[in-house]
Structures are given as structure tokens and as C-alpha cells.
Amino acid sequence: MKNQRFLLAIIVYLSVIVCSLQVDACTSLLVTRGASKDGSVMITYTCDGEFHPHLEYAPAADYEPGDSHEITDWFGNVRGKIKQVPHTYAVIGMMNEHQLVIGETTFDGREELCNPGGLLHYWDLIELALKRAKTAREAIKVMTDLVALYGYLSTGESFSIAGTKEAWILEMIGPDSGGQGAEWVAVRIPNGYVSCHANKARIGEFPLNDPKNCLYSKNVISFAVEKGYYDPKSGEPFRFCDAYCPTTPLNQRFADARVWSILKRTASSKNFSPDYHRAVEGAEPYPLWVKPDKKLSLNDVFNLMRDHYEGTDYDMTKGVDAGPYGTPSRWRPLTWTVDSIEYAWERSISTQQTGFSFVSQSRSWLPDAVGGVFWYGVDDTYTTCYIPLYCGINDIPESFTVGSLGQFSWDSAWWVFNFVANFANLKYSYMLPEIQAVQSDIEGTFLLLQPAVEKTAVNLYKSNPELMTRYLTDYSIMHAEMVVAKWRELGEHLITKYNDGYVKDENGRPRSKGYPEIWLRKVLKLRPNQFRLPP
Numbered sequence: 001m002k003n004q005r006f007l008l009a010i011i012v013y014l015s016v017i018v019c020s021l022q023v024d025a026c027t028s029l030l031v032t033r034g035a036s037k038d039g040s041v042m043i044t045y046t047c048d049g050e051f052h053p054h055l056e057y058a059p060a061a062d063y064e065p066g067d068s069h070e071i072t073d074w075f076g077n078v079r080g081k082i083k084q085v086p087h088t089y090a091v092i093g094m095m096n097e098h099q100l101v102i103g104e105t106t107f108d109g110r111e112e113l114c115n116p117g118g119l120l121h122y123w124d125l126i127e128l129a130l131k132r133a134k135t136a137r138e139a140i141k142v143m144t145d146l147v148a149l150y151g152y153l154s155t156g157e158s159f160s161i162a163g164t165k166e167a168w169i170l171e172m173i174g175p176d177s178g179g180q181g182a183e184w185v186a187v188r189i190p191n192g193y194v195s196c197h198a199n200k201a202r203i204g205e206f207p208l209n210d211p212k213n214c215l216y217s218k219n220v221i222s223f224a225v226e227k228g229y230y231d232p233k234s235g236e237p238f239r240f241c242d243a244y245c246p247t248t249p250l251n252q253r254f255a256d257a258r259v260w261s262i263l264k265r266t267a268s269s270k271n272f273s274p275d276y277h278r279a280v281e282g283a284e285p286y287p288l289w290v291k292p293d294k295k296l297s298l299n300d301v302f303n304l305m306r307d308h309y310e311g312t313d314y315d316m317t318k319g320v321d322a323g324p325y326g327t328p329s330r331w332r333p334l335t336w337t338v339d340s341i342e343y344a345w346e347r348s349i350s351t352q353q354t355g356f357s358f359v360s361q362s363r364s365w366l367p368d369a370v371g372g373v374f375w376y377g378v379d380d381t382y383t384t385c386y387i388p389l390y391c392g393i394n395d396i397p398e399s400f401t402v403g404s405l406g407q408f409s410w411d412s413a414w415w416v417f418n419f420v421a422n423f424a425n426l427k428y429s430y431m432l433p434e435i436q437a438v439q440s441d442i443e444g445t446f447l448l449l450q451p452a453v454e455k456t457a458v459n460l461y462k463s464n465p466e467l468m469t470r471y472l473t474d475y476s477i478m479h480a481e482m483v484v485a486k487w488r489e490l491g492e493h494l495i496t497k498y499n500d501g502y503v504k505d506e507n508g509r510p511r512s513k514g515y516p517e518i519w520l521r522k523v524l525k526l527r528p529n530q531f532r533l534p535p
Contacts, residue, residue, distance in 0.1 A: 025049055026105040027198045027258050027349045028160040029304060030167040034192030037295045039363065041167050043160045044305050045094065045103030046349065046357040046381060052414050053356040053378060055400040057393075058131070060090040060097065069128070071119055080119045082150055088131035092374055095391050098134040099362035099372030100163050102126045107171075107201045107255075109156030109245040110229070113183075115175040118151030122172075126159070136163040140170055140186045140215060147174065152182035156245055158197040161186075164364035164371065169195060169288075171203050173244045177223045185216040185240050193289040194296070196262045198349075200255035201245035202288050205237045249279040254334070254347040257314070259286050261307050261349065266292040274313070298375075299447060301359050305381045307349040314346050317428075321345065324519040327428040328382075350382035352421060355414075357381050368392065369468065370457045376400070376480075379417040383424065383432075385439050385487065387480040388446055390457075393473040397480035413484045419491045427498050430513075438490050442483055 031042040047053065067084040095101040104122060120128075125143040133139040139161050152174035159170040167189045174182030185203050189195045190213075195202075207214045221238050224230040229243040245251075256277035264272045267290045275283035296304075308316040308328035316328035329352045330345040337343070356378045363371035369392020377384035378400065389396065403412025410416060424431040453475060460468035497503065502510035524531070 025199060025353070027262075027305070028103045028105050028158070028196060029262055029301065030160050030162065030169065030189050030195045031296055031301060032167050032189050032191045032193055033165065033364075035194050035292050035295060037297045037300075039365070040298070040361045041162045041164060041363075042296075042298070042301050042359060042361055043101055043103055043162045043167060044301060044357065044359045045160065046305065046351075047355050048351055048353045049355055050353060050405070051355050052403055052405040052412070053400075054402075055093055055356075055376065055396055056091075057396045058088075058091045059394065061088050062086065063088070071124055080150070082119070082128075082146070085132055089134075090391075090394075091127075091130045092389055092391055092393065092396065093358060093376055094126065094130065095358075095360055095362075095372055095374040096130040096133075097368060097372075097391055098163070099368050099391055100130060100133055100135065100139060100161075101358075101360040101362060101372070101374070102129060102139060102162075103160040103358070105158050105197050105199045106154075107156040107158055107197075107199055107245045107251075109173050109201060110227075111155070113173050113175065113244070114155050115151060115153060115179070118147070118153035118174060118180070120146055120150050120153055122154040122157045122159070129161075134163070136161045136166045136168045139163075140168060143170065143172075144182075144184060144186075144215075144217070147172070147182045147184075148180070151175065151180045156201060158201060160197070162360065162362055164362045167195070169197065169203060171201050171240060171244075176217060177219045177226060181217070183217050183220045183223050183244065185220055186214065187288070188213045189289050193291050194262075194266055195289040196259050198255045198258040200247075200251045200259075201241035202259070204239040204241050204285070204288065206240065247285075250335070250344065252277050252279045253344055256286060257309075257347065258307075258349050261309060261312075262304055263287070263290050264312075265304060265307075266290060266296065269293050298359070298361065299443070302375075302386060302443065305349055305357060305359065308382070309346060309348055316346050316348055320519075320522055323428075324515045325427050325429045327425045329425055350380055352380050352425075354380050354384075357384065359386060366454065367458065367461045369465075369472065370454050370461065377417075378414045380421045383421045383435050383439070384417055385442050385483050386446075387476070387483050388450070389476045389480070390472040392457075392469055393476050394469055395473050395477060397477045397484075399481060399484045410488060413480075413487075416484055416487045416491065420487055420494065423491065423494055423498075427501075427503070429516075430503060431494055431498060434494065435490065438486060442486060446479070 025048040027046045029044040033039050033041050063084045068081040069084045070078050071080045072078050090097040129139040129142045133142045156173040161168045168186050170186040172182045172184040176183050185206055187203055224243040230238055260272055260277050263286055276285055317326040335344045359375040361373040372391030374389040375386040376389055377386045399413040403409050403414055408415050457468050457472055460471055503513050505511050
């Protein structure tokens with residue numbers, strides 16, 4: 001039987017980041033039913049870090065009374081055990097068979113609150129909630145009950161949790177005042193609105209007497225007072241984010257800038273100022289949610305996760321830092337010091353450091369097996385291609401389950417997409433349109449096919465559910481492997497056409513293209529005489 005962990009990538013990824021501050025990883029967007037064109041609840045997630053993800057499928061399972069669930073580290077060592085439940089649900093990636101889906105971003109927050117005595121990391125909570133809950137509200141209860149019983153080990157975390165009807169943000173940090181558990185607050189995103197988070201706590205002031213829309217730990221305020229994080233005599237309202245994740249110029253630049261970009265593009269009429277993410281004194285923080293100017297399609301959400309601040313003053317495809325061909329990639333580290341002054345590159349939603357990302361659809365009017373779609377992509381969101389994996393399937397595409405960071409392989413989807421994305425950096429402005437043309441064609445075809453595929457699946461669900469499972473599984477796997485094959489062809493085409501700095505014309509003849517004049521002028525400004533020829 002396959003490893004019961006729903007995603008081995010999470011473990012590998014976290015082996016790198018558990019003990020370090022993460023100011024530049026992961027972005028999540030939440031779209032409620034009333035904010036989407038078709039009534040879907042959608043969330044997104046980019047899992048950013050230098051690792052090779054393996055997509056996993058965990059089938060539903062039944063257990064005997066007295067059975068336990070082992071909590072292991074990333075090396076497979078058992079750290080502890082918790083009581084098992086009688087039945088666990090099937091999970092594909094980070095979505096379960098009931099269309100429940102969970103994403104996250106790490107905000108770290110108060111370092112002193114990391115509890116080495118806790119048992120459960122945040123990825124344990126995600127796995128357990130997906131296997132034990134049917135709805136977003138149930139998932140919050142599962143997660144918070146578990147940390148109360150067994151202790152919370154991770155640093156500050158923001159969770160995106162969505163089902164067929166609701167989307168919630170749960171923010172958690174620990175331990176609580178008793179040395180175990182955690183302090184947390186969860187808020188429901190109002191229907192018709194969108195929200196987002198990106199490695200910085202986002203929940204500010206919250207209602208204390210509205211359990212339909214807000215849940216929280218009993219000591220969340222008193223503990224902050226006890227620790228000196230909040231002074232009730234100040235006259236200021238308690239804000240979770242201010243108490244447990246203090247604002248700094250660095251997390252504003254790296255985290256709030258991504259939030260600003262999403263809110264600005266979904267609600268341009270609001271004219272959100274960049275001042276807050278540039279740490280201008282007195283600037284207002286961005287709202288936790290916003291009503292979009294128009295309802296968002298699935299394709300709109302794909303595009304919201306593809307961003308280098310294009311068209312703004314922070315456009316990463318412009319300027320000397322983008323090189324002659326406008327590459328938006330910025331190599332780590334993102335901060336550096338010259339003459340005792342600290343500087344930082346921009347940190348966008350799209351990054352070459354992404355291991356995998358997803359966009360989920362949860363739809364209440366369809367059978368769960370058909371209504372839940374886990375649109376999955378590997379590597380940089382800007383150059384990936386999202387494949388549809390229905391939550392009712394019982395197998396997954398092999399090319400997304402193999403490979404390692406230490407060895408290139410054409411059999412690994414992750415390496416195939418990395419090859420294309422990395423090679424494109426050599427002549428980005430030339431190669432990106434060719435990548436986007438293939439990306440747009442494939443994703444566009446998936447979106448056009450979706451109604452017909454789902455109509456067939458619903459009919460099979462009514463007459464032969466087992467055949468429906470086979471149909472959706474075959475459709476998902478076949479098209480996923482087709483995408484990988486197309487990307488291999490794309491990579492081979494690019495390295496042939498753009499070889500040794502030349503660009504082959506329509507007849508296959510190499511042509512010199514040189515450098516853009518705007519970049520040449522920058523070179524001459526830096527070195528006005530070195531390249532000048534005598535008259």
C-alpha cells in the first residue's frame with residue numbers, strides 16, 4: 001500500500017524550513033461561492049521551496065477500536081501516536097473525497113511560542129483534518145481539538161480551508177497559556193468576497209460573539225496580555241495579527257506586497273495604495289477580504305496566481321535587475337547588504353522556487369466525486385500548466401509521483417517543467433510567449449471540455465458509480481500525462497530554436513538578435529567608454 005501521507009512533498013519541504021524564518025514562501029487565495037462565476041468555492045496554494053514534490057493518493061480506510069495513528073518525522077521515525085478514528089476519507093493531494101481542501105502559509109510570528117514539546121506540526125493537522133472532516137467547519141474543530149489534546153509544534157500558521165459552501169481562514173500559534181495546545185482564531189470569509197494571505201498573519205480585529213462567522217481559543221486575548229503582546233489599557237482593539245505576528249518592513253515587503261497585488265487585481269476600483277507594503281509610516285493595512293469588481297472564473301484564478309507585479313512600478317520583468325531579456329527570476333537570498341545598507345529584491349506570487357501549486361474547485365450542486373477538482377501544477381506558477389484531478393478518482397498520474405531533487409529525469413513531471421522554466425531564463429522575453437501559447441491552449445481545452453466531461457460523469461454516477469470512478473480516473477491520468485508529454489516536446493523545441501544565443505527563423509537558420517537598445521543604453525551609462533570604437 002502506498003504511504004498514507006497524502007503528500008510526501010510536504011515532509012521534504014518542511015525538513016528545510018522548520019527551524020528557520022520563512023519570509024518568502026507560499027501564497028494562498030480564497031474565493032467564496034458568491035465571488036465566483038459558477039458558484040464554486042475556490043482556494044489556491046503555492047508550496048514554495050527547493051524540493052521535488054511527490055503527489056500522493058491515500059484511499060479511504062476503516063480501523064478497529066483501539067487503533068492508533070503514528071506521527072512521524074520526515075525520516076520516518078515515530079515521534080508519537082494519537083487515537084485513530086473508525087473511518088478515514090480518501091485524499092488526493094490536499095483535497096478529500098468530500099471536496100474539502102486545505103492550504104497554508106507560514107507566518108512564524110513570535111519565535112518564543114514555538115513549542116518543542118508539542119506533537120503535531122501543521123502538516124499533520126492538514127492530513128488529519130482531510131482524513132477526518134467533511135466540511136470546513138468540521139476541519140477547524142478537528143485541527144483545534146487535536147492541538148488541545150496533543151500540543152502544537154509548528155510556528156505561526158495561516159490555513160485556507162474550503163468546502164462546498166464556505167471558506168475560512170484559521171490562524172494558529174502556540175502554545176497556549178497552559179504550555180500545550182495553541183492560540184488561534186478562525187473567521188469565515190463573507191459570501192461574495194475574496195481573501196488571501198502570504199506568510200504574514202492577516203486576521204486583525206474579530207467578533208467575540210458570532211460563532212457562525214468566528215471561532216477562537218478561549219485564551220487568545222488573555223494570553224497575549226499575559227505575554228505583553230497586547231495592552232488592554234491602550235484603548236486599541238485587540239488584533240490577532242498585531243499581537244502574534246508583529247509587522248516589520250521585511251514582512252511587509254515580502255508578504256503584504258503579494259496580498260496587495262491580488263487585492264489590486266481583483267478590485268482595481270478600490271485603488272489600493274502600495275504604501276503599506278513599502279512600509280510608509282501611517283499607511284493603512286490591507287483589508288482581510290474584498291468584494292471583487294467582477295465575479296471570478298476558474299481561468300481568472302489561474303491568472304491571479306501568475307504574477308510578477310507586471311504593469312506596476314515593481315514590475316520584475318523591467319529594469320537592470322531583469323537583465324537584457326526581462327527575466328523575473330531573482331536568485332536567493334532575496335536580501336543583501338552593501339555599505340551597511342540592507343536591500344531586498346521583490347518577492348512575487350510566481351517564483352522559480354515553487355515546488356507545486358494548486359487551484360481547487362468545490363461545488364455543492366454536483367456529486368462530490370465530480371464537484372471537487374484539484375487543479376495541480378508543478379514548478380513556477382507562471383510557466384506551469386494546471387491539470388484536472390477529480391476528487392473521485394482512485395489513482396494518480398505516475399509522472400507526478402517519481403523523481404528526486406538529486407537526479408534529472410524526463411520521467412518526472414517536476415523535472416520536465418523545471419527544464420522549460422529554467423531554460424527560458426536565457427532569453428525570457430522571446431521564449432515566454434511560446435510557453436504561454438502552449439499553456440493557454442491546453443488549459444483552455446480543459447476548461448472547454450469540463451462541462452461535457454462532468455455531464456458524462458454525473459450520468460454514470462446515477463447508473464454505475466464504479467464506472468464513473470474509472471471514467472474520471474482515466475480522464476485525469478491520461479490528460480495529465482499528455483500535458484507532460486507536450487512539455488517535453490516544448491522543452492526540446494526551445495533548446496533547438498534558442499541555441500547558443502541565436503534564434504532560428506522559420507526555415508531553421510540561426511539568426512543573431514543581439515540585445516534590446518534600452519538595455520544597451522544602461523550598459524553604456526555604466527561603462528561609457530569601454531565598448532566605444534574609435535572614429
